[in-house]
Amino acid sequence: MEGAALPAALPTAVPASGQSPRPDAPLRSLLDRLRGPALALVVPLATLALWHFATANRPYSLVPPPAEVWLALRDMAFGGINDDAFSATLWAHLWASLSRVYGGFALAAAAALPIGLMIGRVPLVRALLDPVLQILRPIPVTAWLPLAMILFGLGATSAFFLVFLGAFYPILVNTVFGVRSVEPRLFEAAAMLGCTGPAQFLRVVLPAALPSIFTGLRLGLGFAWVVIVVGEMTGVQTGLGAVIMEARQLSRTEIVICGMGVIGIAGFVSDWIVMRIGRRLLSWSPSHG
Amino acid sequence: MAEPTVPILTIRDVSKTYTAQGRRTEALRGASLTVQRGEFVCLLGASGCGKSTLLRIAAGFEAPSSGQALMWDKPIAGPAPSRGMVFQDYGLFPWLSVRDNIGFGPKSRGRPAAEVRDTARRYIDLVGLGRFADAYPHQLSGGMKQRVAIARVLANEAEMVLMDEPFGALDAMTRERLQDELLDLWARTGLTVLFVTHAIEEAIFLADRIVMMSPGPGRIEAVHTVDLPRRRDVSSPAFNDLRRMLSAQLHSHHAPKAA
Numbered sequence: 001m002e003g004a005a006l007p008a009a010l011p012t013a014v015p016a017s018g019q020s021p022r023p024d025a026p027l028r029s030l031l032d033r034l035r036g037p038a039l040a041l042v043v044p045l046a047t048l049a050l051w052h053f054a055t056a057n058r059p060y061s062l063v064p065p066p067a068e069v070w071l072a073l074r075d076m077a078f079g080g081i082n083d084d085a086f087s088a089t090l091w092a093h094l095w096a097s098l099s100r101v102y103g104g105f106a107l108a109a110a111a112a113l114p115i116g117l118m119i120g121r122v123p124l125v126r127a128l129l130d131p132v133l134q135i136l137r138p139i140p141v142t143a144w145l146p147l148a149m150i151l152f153g154l155g156a157t158s159a160f161f162l163v164f165l166g167a168f169y170p171i172l173v174n175t176v177f178g179v180r181s182v183e184p185r186l187f188e189a190a191a192m193l194g195c196t197g198p199a200q201f202l203r204v205v206l207p208a209a210l211p212s213i214f215t216g217l218r219l220g221l222g223f224a225w226v227v228i229v230v231g232e233m234t235g236v237q238t239g240l241g242a243v244i245m246e247a248r249q250l251s252r253t254e255i256v257i258c259g260m261g262v263i264g265i266a267g268f269v270s271d272w273i274v275m276r277i278g279r280r281l282l283s284w285s286p287s288h289g
Numbered sequence: 290m291a292e293p294t295v296p297i298l299t300i301r302d303v304s305k306t307y308t309a310q311g312r313r314t315e316a317l318r319g320a321s322l323t324v325q326r327g328e329f330v331c332l333l334g335a336s337g338c339g340k341s342t343l344l345r346i347a348a349g350f351e352a353p354s355s356g357q358a359l360m361w362d363k364p365i366a367g368p369a370p371s372r373g374m375v376f377q378d379y380g381l382f383p384w385l386s387v388r389d390n391i392g393f394g395p396k397s398r399g400r401p402a403a404e405v406r407d408t409a410r411r412y413i414d415l416v417g418l419g420r421f422a423d424a425y426p427h428q429l430s431g432g433m434k435q436r437v438a439i440a441r442v443l444a445n446e447a448e449m450v451l452m453d454e455p456f457g458a459l460d461a462m463t464r465e466r467l468q469d470e471l472l473d474l475w476a477r478t479g480l481t482v483l484f485v486t487h488a489i490e491e492a493i494f495l496a497d498r499i500v501m502m503s504p505g506p507g508r509i510e511a512v513h514t515v516d517l518p519r520r521r522d523v524s525s526p527a528f529n530d531l532r533r534m535l536s537a538q539l540h541s542h543h544a545p546k547a548a
Contacts, residue, residue, distance in 0.1 A: 188350055189380035191368040193445055195397035203397065207384040284384045284425040 064254040072254040073261070086247070086255055094262060096238035097228055100156065101270070104163025105224045109217060111164075112171035116213075119172075120179025121205055133172065141166045141227050149234060159231030159239065166227035167220035174219065178212025179205055211285055214278040221274055225267040240266075295362055297449055297481050298324040298347060303356035305342050315506035316342040320356075322500060322509060324449075329475055329482045331496035333489065335539065339507020340485045341453055347483060348374050348451050360449070370394055373442025375452040379434040381426040387413060387437050388422045394445030412440040415474070432463035439471070449481040456491070468494060472519065489535050493528060494521050501538060511538065 048066055055065040064072075075081035079088030118125040119133075141162055148158040182205060190196070190204045206213075232241025240259050247255035305317040317339035324330050332340040345351045346358050349368040358365045360372065368374075373394075381390050392409035400408070413422050416436040426434055435455055442450055456464040472495065475482055486492050492499045493515055501510040513535065517527055 183380075185376060185378060185380045186382060188368065188374070189376070189382070190393075190397070191350075192348060192370070192372065192374045193394035193397055193441065194370040195393070196368075199397065203393075204382070207382070210384070284386075284427070286427040 062253065064257070069254045069257045069261075072252075073258045076255070076258055086243070086252070089243070090258075090262065093238055093240050093243050093259075094266065096156075096236075096242075097232065097240045097263075098266065100160050100163055100231070100239065101221075101224045101228050104160050104228075105167045105221055108164045108167035108220060108224075109171055112168050112216075112220075113175055113213070116172045116175025116216075117179055117201060117205060117209075120176045120209070121201070133169075137169055137173075141223070142230055145230065145234065148231075154235035156236055156239075158234060159228060159236055159241075162227045162231040163224045166223040170219035170223055171213070171216040174212050174216025175209060178209030178216075181212070182208040211282055211287070214274070214282065218271060218274050218278070221270055222267065225263065225270070229263060294325075296323040297326045297328075297361060298322075298483070299357070299359040299362065300343065300347070301357040301359070303343070303346060303353040303358060305339070305346065305351065306354045317346075318506040318508045320507075320509045322512075324481060324483060326448075326481055327479050329472075329495055329497045330484065330500060331492040331498070332483065332485045332500045332502060333487065333492040333535070333539070334502035334507075334510075335487060335504055337504040337507065338502035339504070340487075340502050342507060343502075344451050344453055344483060344485050347449075348372055350374075370398065370445045371448045373445060373447030373450050375435070375438045375442060375450060375455045377454045377457050379426070379431075379438050381434055381437055381441075383426050386423050386425055387418055387429070390426070390437055391441045391444045394441060398445070408444050412444040415443070416440045416470070430463075431459050432467060435459065435467060436470075439474070443474070443478070443480075447480075449483065452482065452484045454485055454487070457486075464491075469520075471495070476519075489532055489539065490523060493517075493531055493535070494523060499535065501535070 051063070052066050055061045055063050056067070057065075071081060072086075073090075075087050076090040077088070081087070115125075115129065119129055120126075144162060144165055145158070148161050152158045152161055186204055186208060187200060190200055195203050228239070229241035229244065232239035233245045236242045240263050244256050244259040247253070247259065300320055300322040303317060303320045304315070307314045307316055320339070320343055322330075322343075332343060334340050342351065346353055347365065349358075349365045349372065365372075374380075382393065385393065388409045391412050392405045395405045395408050396402075410422075413419055416439060418433060418436055418440070421429060421433060426437070429437070438455070439450070456467055459467065468491065471482075474480070482495075484492075484495060486495075496515050499513045499515060501513065502508065503510045513531075515531065517525075517531070521528060
């Protein structure tokens, strides 16, 4: 029986190697498309399994099993399970963190973009600002935290300020780099076509530096998510960082893990959005789009 | 005195010296040249003869160290749309489509959007790129990019087109086609062209007058008028006589000490 099935299987094996994709082509293309997501799921599922078998049914485990974390997440999102201080609070915390991240990020972009364009293009501005920024840049954002707490007090303003700082430098540095690496030829081309002086900022410098600027925006937004958690650990009432800190003090490890997971997903989604916008705007670039 | 004799371009005893890291390089010494409206003039010479420097001074990208560069008897103070430049490396804006590259000049000069669109359309058709109006530069071949660069300058109402070895990076077939297309445009539009090249045949094929330049320091050696009828036959005896003569002259500059 097996010997008879073998020759019948061979002809289909030939097109499968890429010769003539006819009868099973739709199936193959579907499998090809599922390959990426399938491979991406291997490690998370393995980790989940490992986590489950290492923690389930062990009452003295320091880490709660995945099922318990999932339950806590559902309670945080919709309530009705534990009915404690964390029930149904997820959206308020997420909203608080989101507004600080995007508020601080927007402010950082609004400041870093024009300053970066000027530093890259105007020698006087570069001579004035570049040394100062170079000295301030190596100071880690977390080292600003005590000073921020003294200046702005314990509260949301400090967190907001840290997000601003965290996002500011990556955007600034990449904008300056992008502006400085614009081909000089393009300025000559613009000048002989009648576009001179400040008009070149909008019509040449900005679009030419856009790929670099987008790299900066992506990095900046990533840093904003890193910093927000640190910022919210300093006596703020709301926010994902605050939830994690509070849950730790109450030894609610499952809530801590929920908070971490939500931050991960939120950060991933916001990076994905910036990347999509970038792809649309940079469709002209052979290395993007 | 007489109106028609005011040249479109006057280069009067122009020298250019660069100083880089304490070393002075004399790129051009005592160059004088006048170009009349509608002329096709080639600057021909080996590298280092100052032909690109002279072109960049005419464009207004560089100021002469001494002497004068004038357009319609007025000093050239900087780059301007009336003197359009075509670069060897194209200098197209990579983030703009063919249409928007060609419309860049009119738009920069504040023309209304509808007029910019019409102008771009007209010059896209003039250089035969209708099917590529929405393509980006990185999607075009070298020949197509250079057509866009030429159209961009013409769309901006340039009176004089300055071309810096524009076909130097193209393959032989494309180069010949673009030479023909350029001559066709020149004949139809009454443009003035100042064209830098190091290829003798290209200069003879294109130019009304050939300005021979020689290096060390860069200077104008001689000016030859080419009075062969157009379209010129590169295999004709007259063409070859001229080529031989210019070649001998060009090579004598290369080894002046051995003579």
